[in-house]
Amino acid sequence: MEWITDLFTDYTLRTVALGSALLGITAGSLGGFALLRRQSLLGDAISHAALPGIAIAFLLTGSKAPLVLIIGAAVAGWSGAALITTVTTRTRIKYDSALGVMLSVFFGFGLVLLTFIQRQPNSNQAGLDSFLFGQAAALVERDVLVIFAIGAAVLLLMTLFWKEFKILSFDSDFLGTLGFPVRRLDHLLTTLFVIAIVIGLQTVGVVLMSAMIIAPGAAARQWTDRLGRMIVLSGFIGAVAGVGGAVASSMIPSLPTGPTIVLIVSCIVFFSLLFAPNRGLVFRRIREWKAGKMLRVDAVLVDLYTLASQHSSAEHPHSERVLDVMSTISGPARRTLVLLKDLELARQIDSTHWSLTPSGVSRAESVIERQFGVAS
Amino acid sequence: MDYAIDIRDMTVAYREKPVLWDVDLQVPPGVLLAIVGPNGAGKTTLIKASLGLVKAAAGSVLIHGRPYAEQRSTVAYVPQRGSVDWDFPTNVLDVVTMGLYGQLGWFKRPGKAERVAALKSLAQVGMEEFAARQISQLSGGQQQRVFLARALVQDARVYFMDEPFQGVDATTERAIVDLLQGLRKQGKTVAVVHHDLQTVPEYFDHVMLLNVRRIASGPVEEEFTEENLRTTYGGRVAFVSALSAAKK
Ligand SMILES: Nc1ncnc2c1ncn2[C@@H]1O[C@H](COP(=O)(O)OP(=O)(O)OP(=O)(O)O)[C@@H](O)[C@H]1O
Ligand SMILES: [Mg+2]
Numbered sequence: 162m163e164w165i166t167d168l169f170t171d172y173t174l175r176t177v178a179l180g181s182a183l184l185g186i187t188a189g190s191l192g193g194f195a196l197l198r199r200q201s202l203l204g205d206a207i208s209h210a211a212l213p214g215i216a217i218a219f220l221l222t223g224s225k226a227p228l229v230l231i232i233g234a235a236v237a238g239w240s241g242a243a244l245i246t247t248v249t250t251r252t253r254i255k256y257d258s259a260l261g262v263m264l265s266v267f268f269g270f271g272l273v274l275l276t277f278i279q280r281q282p283n284s285n286q287a288g289l290d291s292f293l294f295g296q297a298a299a300l301v302e303r304d305v306l307v308i309f310a311i312g313a314a315v316l317l318l319m320t321l322f323w324k325e326f327k328i329l330s331f332d333s334d335f336l337g338t339l340g341f342p343v344r345r346l347d348h349l350l351t352t353l354f355v356i357a358i359v360i361g362l363q364t365v366g367v368v369l370m371s372a373m374i375i376a377p378g379a380a381a382r383q384w385t386d387r388l389g390r391m392i393v394l395s396g397f398i399g400a401v402a403g404v405g406g407a408v409a410s411s412m413i414p415s416l417p418t419g420p421t422i423v424l425i426v427s428c429i430v431f432f433s434l435l436f437a438p439n440r441g442l443v444f445r446r447i448r449e450w451k452a453g454k455m456l457r458v459d460a461v462l463v464d465l466y467t468l469a470s471q472h473s474s475a476e477h478p479h480s481e482r483v484l485d486v487m488s489t490i491s492g493p494a495r496r497t498l499v500l501l502k503d504l505e506l507a508r509q510i511d512s513t514h515w516s517l518t519p520s521g522v523s524r525a526e527s528v529i530e531r532q533f534g535v536a537s
Numbered sequence: 538m539d540y541a542i543d544i545r546d547m548t549v550a551y552r553e554k555p556v557l558w559d560v561d562l563q564v565p566p567g568v569l570l571a572i573v574g575p576n577g578a579g580k581t582t583l584i585k586a587s588l589g590l591v592k593a594a595a596g597s598v599l600i601h602g603r604p605y606a607e608q609r610s611t612v613a614y615v616p617q618r619g620s621v622d623w624d625f626p627t628n629v630l631d632v633v634t635m636g637l638y639g640q641l642g643w644f645k646r647p648g649k650a651e652r653v654a655a656l657k658s659l660a661q662v663g664m665e666e667f668a669a670r671q672i673s674q675l676s677g678g679q680q681q682r683v684f685l686a687r688a689l690v691q692d693a694r695v696y697f698m699d700e701p702f703q704g705v706d707a708t709t710e711r712a713i714v715d716l717l718q719g720l721r722k723q724g725k726t727v728a729v730v731h732h733d734l735q736t737v738p739e740y741f742d743h744v745m746l747l748n749v750r751r752i753a754s755g756p757v758e759e760e761f762t763e764e765n766l767r768t769t770y771g772g773r774v775a776f777v778s779a780l781s782a783a784k785k
Contacts, residue, residue, distance in 0.1 A: 197625060321644060328635050332621045334590050335687075338614040339639030386671045388626045 181407035189377035189399020191357035196378035205371035210241025212271025234359035295366030295419035297407035366419035383437035402426035466525035478516035541726035547596035574747040613693035636690040658689040678705035
């Protein structure tokens with residue numbers, strides 16, 4: 162638990178944690194919107210496309226200042242996104258193909274430039290290759306300040322245009338008929354998305370930044386049906402994964418940041434897919450199983466009622482054997498009958514004979530009414 | 538004379554293929570208009586191009602005598618139900634409130650007044666008890682009514698609706714028709730893409746027959762003829778004469 166106190170006292174650790182929390186919140190929130198707009202994979206393409214931008218910005222300026230590299234990355238990432246849109250609207254090439262091609266072309270070009278830079282005699286280039294898998298330990302206060310300023314601006318704009326972005330994501334045609342400039346809003350949201358991606362590249366790396374974009378939103382969607390809550394939760398998950406990964410990797414020198422963050426966020430996604438109420442697989446199974454059980458209960462109840470209706474009393478007892486034969490839904494009626502007894506809908510007369518209780522009779526009548534529209 | 542809807546020379550091509558060719562449509566105010574034509578005739582495209590959602594190669598749209606761009610706030614649109622993702626994380630009331638975002642303008646968030654208005658139009662379509670329901674838990678007909686409520690809350694003068702009867706049961710269809718006729722009684726103009734030819738004479742007073750070109754448009758008694766239908770639907774004569782039998 163020493164690392165918790167370190168978090169507040171150790172300067173490097175605090176810087177790293179703060180920086181990654183900020184980028185996690187920004188990437189998570191904007192990634193949530195991207196998920197709803199089915200643009201998660203675009204995020205992957207943008208982060209890969211940013212690599213040549215970083216290299217070119219360095220070649221042109223000779224500087225490794227965070228702002229310079231971020232601007233280079235943003236310009237390249239944005240161009241990649243714009244090219245994908247242009248190619249899909251102007252040619253017959255499909256969106257996913259355009260995405261794949263653009264991603265590999267930009268990324269390949271970026272790798273070539275990076276190799277070229279590394280061959281240069283000048284030693285200033287050291288560290289640029291950390292953009293591949295991210296290097297949290299390299300974050301200094303200056304970087305965190307830049308991330309903070311840009312991230313805060315992105316989140317502020319997102320909040321400001323909240324209702325516009327909401328319809329843009331749900332029904333952009335309708336937004337157009339309300340008189341809002343759909344294309345410009347679309348560009349704005351995409352730009353915020355690009356910025357949210359590029360401020361994370363130094364820490365997480367271009368290769369795995371897409372996980373920071375896709376995963377928090379996917380996990381958050383499992384837990385809530387409200388847009389606001391989903392985006393906040395998505396940002397929170399992004400922050401948790403960012404801090405977790407960055408802190409772990411800055412304490413263990415050989416641990417690369419990007420992969421560690423991805424590992425953490427993947428665990429959160431996995432947990433959410435399984436255990437979220439409503440949408441989670443486990444709870445869905447339990448619900449289905451319960452529904453199935455109630456269906457069998459009702460079926461046997463109705464069978465008992467039907468048998469009894471041939472006698473004067475609705476509570477007339479009948480043999481289990483007959484119910485086994487009648488039962489259309491499940492096999493042996495025994496287990497369901499025991500359940501009926503627990504629910505006090507039926508009682509056991511002797512080892513094989515059962516009859517309805519008064520509450521069993523009324524439930525059977527309401528089931529029949531529901532199924533056939535009449536009470537018999 | 539001022540038409541409620543006055544579309545001239547509307548021409549749209551996706552890539553090279555023309556989808557709408559020089560289409561004119563004039564609709565007087567207070568009319569319930571059915572837009573009919575086979576699949577791919579360009580009905581959806583006509584609406585979308587008129588509302589500026591699809592780029593037109595040529596064409597102009599006047600609403601009550603003034604260009605559509607100036608009249609946007611008086612026009613409401615009900616898109617085809619399948620055009621959105623119903624798994625979006627939001628509820629019914631929220632979707633209906635979206636109809637008021639235009640009046641709210643930039644940055645302002647909907648408040649109590651907007652919620653009250655949205656609830657009122659939900660009540661008009663008989664969906665008030667669904668206000669808090671997550672939209673992924675609606676049936677097709679309920680989704681359709683939510684979209685209708687969203688258009689109603691806009692309190693427009695002219696409505697464009699794309700297949701509002703798609704996938705709704707007979708009771709709901711009846712309720713929607715009553716609603717549309719109520720709108721007409723208030724002097725509003727409603728243009729509806731409609732697929733069921735049998736019910737055109739019963740529900741609507743004007744009809745437009747469309748198949749890339751405008752085949753005919755005008756009062757149902759004058760234009761909803763076997764000959765026009767034959768031209769619109771091509772060789773499907775058996776089907777068309779079955780229809781005219783049903784009309785008698
Ligand atoms: N985005 C698009 N890109 C290319 N072609 C399109 C596009 N949208 C529609 N089309 C084509 O335009 C034609 C008209 O389509 P539209 O959707 O307007 O028809 P519709 O009359 O509404 O048909 P339906 O009854 O099936 O709804 C069709 O041939 C269709 O293939
Ligand atoms: Mg259509």
